[in-house]
Amino acid sequence: MHDPLLTVEDLQTHFFTEDGVVRAVDGISFDVAPGEIVGLVGESGAGKSVAVRSILRLVEDPGRIVGGEVRFRDQTLVGFEDDATAADTAGDDRSDDPGDEPGSQPGRPVPRPEMLSESAMRQRIRGNEIAIIFQDPMESLNPVYTVGGQLREFIELNRDLSGRAAREAAVEMLREVNIPDAERRYEDHPHEFSGGMRQRVLIAMALACEPSLIIADEPTTALDVTVEGAILDLVRDLQERYGTSFVWVTHDMGVVAEICDRVNVMYLGEIVEQAGVDELFHDTKHPYTQALLNSIPRPDETVEQLDPIAGVMPEAIDPPAGCRFHTRCPDAREVCTRRNPPCRTVVADGRPHRAACLKHESAFPEADYWASRPIGNLERPAPDARGDGDE
Amino acid sequence: MTVAGHTSDPESGADAGRGDVLAPGRDEGRTERERREDVEARYGWRYTLGQLRRDPTAAAGLVVVGLVTLVAAVAWVDAVLFDFLAEFGVFAGLGVEQYALAKAVWTSPVAEPAGTPRLLPPVGLENQFGEGTLAHPLGTDHRGRDILLRLVYGSRVAIQVGFVAAVVGMLGGTVVGAVSGYYGGRVDDVLMRFVETLYSIPFLVLVLSLVAVLGARENLTIIMFVVGVVYVPEFARLIRSRVFSVREEVYVEAARAAGVSTPAIIRRHVIPNSITPVLVQGTLRVGTAILTVAGLSFLGFGVNPPTPSWGRMLSISRDYMIQNVWFSIWPGLAILITVVGFNLFGDGLRDALDPRLKN
Numbered sequence: 048m049h050d051p052l053l054t055v056e057d058l059q060t061h062f063f064t065e066d067g068v069v070r071a072v073d074g075i076s077f078d079v080a081p082g083e084i085v086g087l088v089g090e091s092g093a094g095k096s097v098a099v100r101s102i103l104r105l106v107e108d109p110g111r112i113v114g115g116e117v118r119f120r121d122q123t124l125v126g127f128e129d130d131a132t133a134a135d136t137a138g139d140d141r142s143d144d145p146g147d148e149p150g151s152q153p154g155r156p157v158p159r160p161e162m163l164s165e166s167a168m169r170q171r172i173r174g175n176e177i178a179i180i181f182q183d184p185m186e187s188l189n190p191v192y193t194v195g196g197q198l199r200e201f202i203e204l205n206r207d208l209s210g211r212a213a214r215e216a217a218v219e220m221l222r223e224v225n226i227p228d229a230e231r232r233y234e235d236h237p238h239e240f241s242g243g244m245r246q247r248v249l250i251a252m253a254l255a256c257e258p259s260l261i262i263a264d265e266p267t268t269a270l271d272v273t274v275e276g277a278i279l280d281l282v283r284d285l286q287e288r289y290g291t292s293f294v295w296v297t298h299d300m301g302v303v304a305e306i307c308d309r310v311n312v313m314y315l316g317e318i319v320e321q322a323g324v325d326e327l328f329h330d331t332k333h334p335y336t337q338a339l340l341n342s343i344p345r346p347d348e349t350v351e352q353l354d355p356i357a358g359v360m361p362e363a364i365d366p367p368a369g370c371r372f373h374t375r376c377p378d379a380r381e382v383c384t385r386r387n388p389p390c391r392t393v394v395a396d397g398r399p400h401r402a403a404c405l406k407h408e409s410a411f412p413e414a415d416y417w418a419s420r421p422i423g424n425l426e427r428p429a430p431d432a433r434g435d436g437d438e
Numbered sequence: 439m440t441v442a443g444h445t446s447d448p449e450s451g452a453d454a455g456r457g458d459v460l461a462p463g464r465d466e467g468r469t470e471r472e473r474r475e476d477v478e479a480r481y482g483w484r485y486t487l488g489q490l491r492r493d494p495t496a497a498a499g500l501v502v503v504g505l506v507t508l509v510a511a512v513a514w515v516d517a518v519l520f521d522f523l524a525e526f527g528v529f530a531g532l533g534v535e536q537y538a539l540a541k542a543v544w545t546s547p548v549a550e551p552a553g554t555p556r557l558l559p560p561v562g563l564e565n566q567f568g569e570g571t572l573a574h575p576l577g578t579d580h581r582g583r584d585i586l587l588r589l590v591y592g593s594r595v596a597i598q599v600g601f602v603a604a605v606v607g608m609l610g611g612t613v614v615g616a617v618s619g620y621y622g623g624r625v626d627d628v629l630m631r632f633v634e635t636l637y638s639i640p641f642l643v644l645v646l647s648l649v650a651v652l653g654a655r656e657n658l659t660i661i662m663f664v665v666g667v668v669y670v671p672e673f674a675r676l677i678r679s680r681v682f683s684v685r686e687e688v689y690v691e692a693a694r695a696a697g698v699s700t701p702a703i704i705r706r707h708v709i710p711n712s713i714t715p716v717l718v719q720g721t722l723r724v725g726t727a728i729l730t731v732a733g734l735s736f737l738g739f740g741v742n743p744p745t746p747s748w749g750r751m752l753s754i755s756r757d758y759m760i761q762n763v764w765f766s767i768w769p770g771l772a773i774l775i776t777v778v779g780f781n782l783f784g785d786g787l788r789d790a791l792d793p794r795l796k797n
Contacts, residue, residue, distance in 0.1 A: 105691065105694060105695055108623070169698075174696035174698075181691065186687060186689065187688045187689055189689040190689075191711060200706070205696070249692075252696070
């Protein structure tokens with residue numbers, strides 16, 4: 048087992064809004080091994096984008112990283128002194144914390160001395176070691192410059208090249224991502240590129256400095272399915288050749304199945320299940336993951352009707368007490384309204400499979416889930432009763 | 439900006455399935471011409487100029503602005519550049535001196551020719567001083583100098599003042615507004631309070647007091663800069679409001695994620711995407727600056743007496759209005775036409791650059 052390339056531990060990013068504190072990311076931990084594609088999956092608003100921006104410390108006011116640690120190789124991207132974060136370590140039942148008063152600003156945690164300075168982040172990490180590809184290829188390129196010029200600026204900034212050499216490197220990168228006629232398209236402006244082509248340009252930019260890690264924030268969400276397929280193939284091909292690791296943010300389980308080695312499922316700022324991609328799909332351990340899988344069509348199963356997840360995700364400003372998913376969980380029992388389980392290993396053999404659900408008694412013996420009363424807060428009508436209203 | 443006719447995706451073609459991994463896009467299929475047409479579609483200078491030409495009032499403005507600027511440029515070479523060069527022996531030896539060009543073609547605009555009647559009317563008219571002649575098509579002033587020639591050389595002052603003041607205002611306002619808008623928070627508070635303080639003082643009062651404090655009654659350079667500084671607040675507020683939205687754009691975040699420093703982001707990404715309204719306003723402000731400095735000249739602040747300027751001509755002609763009203767009319771008309779020209783051009787530019795007004 049390699050040392051992980053990236054380690055995220057108990058990362059917390061909160062937004063201090065006028066209405067109160069939004070715990071967009073509330074203590075997530077995961078790691079990325081060299082050459083691995085790790086998925087971060089969840090519905091809109093689960094905190095995926097904030098989580099990956101926190102890794103690069105790109106969160107903007109009123110958001111702030113308030114706790115946890117991010118290590119990249121031997122460098123500390125985020126790290127705080129222990130005593131300053133003590134107030135935030137509330138153990139298993141985190142949601143029992145009294146909510147912060149609206150507008151109150153608790154003291155900022157004190158950064159550890161080894162935490163990289165902002166200029167070190169800028170010069171050594173961002174773009175250099177860790178690149179990020181954003182969701183919307185239509186908006187991620189500056190409309191006033193040529194595509195080649197932007198790529199070249201980026202190469203000049205992060206690599207020791209300038210002038211002609213930088214230009215040639217830029218054209219080379221455009222070729223690398225299979226943009227036809229790269230030499231000529233170098234001179235084109237972003238509006239002359241289609242969505243798929245722009246996403247290729249962004250991938251070229253991300254790869255330009257041969258980073259060890261690329262964070263892809265829903266890079267194919269804005270594209271149609273055939274283009275998405277081509278982009279995924281391209282990424283896999285490049286990943287094999289460059290050995291780059293990826294953190295792949297998406298809400299699409301199909302993309303996860305296609306590209307990821309390991310998956311982290313996020314719900315309301317927390318990771319609820321962590322597993323290898325096969326284990327996740329075939330031995331699902333968390334009801335939320337199960338619900339996500341039930342809500343998409345699967346080619347290997349014939350179902351009469353897709354099963355959307357009931358209800359909407361609660362607001363992160365006021366998460367439910369106990370397990371955050373209990374308001375929508377078909378398996379919720381009384382104990383779930385009281386205890387918020389952390390992510391624990393539920394299948395030990397092979398790659399660790401972790402889940403945050405009390406129904407795994409072996410991992411959560413103290414909860415006594417099966418003795419608890421089912422709350423049945425989401426009793427659904429039987430499938431055959433569903434069509435009644437229409438008839 | 440989405441471009442019409444460019445929504446079809448090269449990769450979504452009928453047979454570009456998931457299988458052909460690295461299938462090249464179909465852009466090959468589009469001819470060079472089609473691609474170039476896309477470029478011109480609602481983008482770039484060529485398109486903007488094309489739009490302007492289609493708008494008759496804007497085109498008229500463009501013609502006026504172009505003509506006056508051209509005349510002013512020639513006058514500037516003759517009056518300012520030659521004056522500067524004449525200090526060097528090499529050029530002086532070649533006969534370069536102030537108004538060398540005017541003298542070669544006609545006569546010096548500042549000399550008082552002996553024997554020319556004062557206050558002659560334009561050609562074809564007659565007054566108590568005599569009959570207008572072709573030698574002085576617009577007549578002569580109170581010292582017998584040709585009005586047309588002085589108008590030509592006066593344009594140099596007007597255009598120079600207009601451009602310099604507008605550019606100073608644009609530069610200062612852009613920097614202040616972009617920094618203020620990008621950083622927001624306390625930086626924004628401090629800069630904007632300062633800008634609003636400037637803004638709250640009546641324009642002419644501010645200009646006059648600054649000029650008086652700087653002791654620059656007859657220093658045109660300082661006056662131009664003062665007028666420019668007084669324009670800073672409006673440009674700053676204009677660009678700041680754009681920067682607020684541009685800084686949220688993904689490409690700005692992408693630049694930050696790529697490790698670009700903040701000053702570089704402001705310079706390379708934020709300002710170029712927020713500058714359009716500033717350019718339009720700048721064009722309009724050239725006209726206002728001309729008017730302002732003419733007004734200042736009228737009040738006695740401006741160029742040294744022999745140097746021709748429209749404002750001073752107007753100011754002096756007041757005393758001779760009864761004898762030769764044309765002495766007042768010509769510089770007034772020159773100011774009017776120039777300012778209207780810049781306004782028409784600026785309005786047309788705004789229409790051409792504003793996609794919402796397209797039909």
